[in-house]
Amino acid sequence: MKAVQLLAPRRMDIVNVPEPTRARGQILVRMEHVSVCGSDLHRYRGRPPCDPFPMAPGKPAHECLGRVVRSDGAGGFREGEIVLVRPPLADGLKELVAVGPTDLHPTEGFRLSPEEALMGQLLAPVVHCCKRLGPVRGKSVFIIGQGPAGLMLTNMMKLGGAKLIVTSDPVADRLRESLRRGASHVMEPSPGILAQAAELTGSRMFDIVIEAVGEDETISLAPRLAKDRGLVMFFGLPGLTAQLALREFFSKQLRITTTEFPDRSDFNRALAMISNREIEVASMITHRFPFHRAPEAFRLADERSDGILRAVLTFEPSEK
Secondary structure (H helix, E strand, O other): EEEEEEEEEEEEEEEEEOOOOOOOOOOOEEEEEOOOHHHHHHHHHHOOOOOOOOOOOOOOOEEEEEEEOOOOOOOOOOOOOOEOOOOOOOOOOOHHEEEHHHEEOOOOOOOOOOHHHHHHHHHHHHHHHHHHHHHOOOOOOOOEOOHHHHHHHHHHHHHOOOOEEEOOOHHHHHHHHHHOOOOEEEEEOOHHHHHHHHHHHHOEEEEEEOOOOOOOHHHHHHHHHHHEEEEEEOOOOOOOOOOOOOOHHHHHHHEEEEEEEEEEHHHHHHHHHOOOOOOHHHHHHEEEEEEHHHHHHHHHHHHOOOOOEEEEEEEEEOOO
C-alpha cells in the first residue's frame, strides 16, 4: 500500500509499505481524507521533540477520516462505517491503519459531509480548550495566532459572549477572516503590539490570553498581554526550547493552564456544532490535494502561501 514518508526536514516522498497486521480487538480502517494540522508541521520542519529521520511511514498526521474495512464488532463499529481516526502514533498518512476502538469516533447521525466531519478533528480540541477556560461572557480576550485553530477559538469566544476579542497574526488574509469570525480588532505582530494592546484596554490588558502558535516568541509574549490576575491559556504545541518568564507570572499573579487531548464528549459537541451550523467550517478548507501530492500540500501549509488555511488530502479511487 501507499504511504508518505518524511525522509528529512521538509522532504517527503511516497513509498510502498506492507499492509498493517490487525491485532485482536483492533479495527482496520481505509483512509479517505487526511488534514494537514499545524502541530504536524512542527515535525515536518524537524523541530524537537520529533522522531529521528527518516520517520516511520505515515508520520506526521493525526486528523483523519476513513471507512471501517474489518472490525469483528470491536467497539460497536461495523464494516463500511465512516469514522474519525486519530492514530495513536500520528501515522495517518497511509492507505490503511489498524487501530483500537478508542482511536475512532463515529460520525453517523450528525448530517455532515465527509469534509465537514473531518473538521470535527480540529474543532474538538478547541471545544476542549474552551471547556477548560470556563465562561468568557463579558471578558476581554487576546488570541495569538489565527491559523485554523486560532480562527475557531475566535469564533468560540464570540459565541461565548466575550466583550472584546483581539487577535494577531502575520498573514493579512487570516486577519481578515478573523474579523469575519468575530474579532473586534486585529493586529500584525510588531514591537509595538503591547502598546497597541494597552491603548485598546486603557492599560488594563486582557482577562484571558490564548497562545495558539506554539513558538518561543509567542509563548514569551502571552503573559505580557494579560492583566493582573488574568488567565493565560497555552493551546499551541511548544517545542523543547520554550521558556516561561515566571517573574511576570509572579508579579501579575497570573493563572496558567494548558490543553491538548479532547475526549469523546468534545468530539460529540464539535460534530453537533458543525451539524447545527453553530460554527462554519467548510470555508476553512482552502486547498484539496490527491494523496500523492502530499509533499506539495505540506510545503504550502508550511509556507502559509497561496491563501492556504487548511489543506486536505484525499485518497482517489486509483489509490485505494
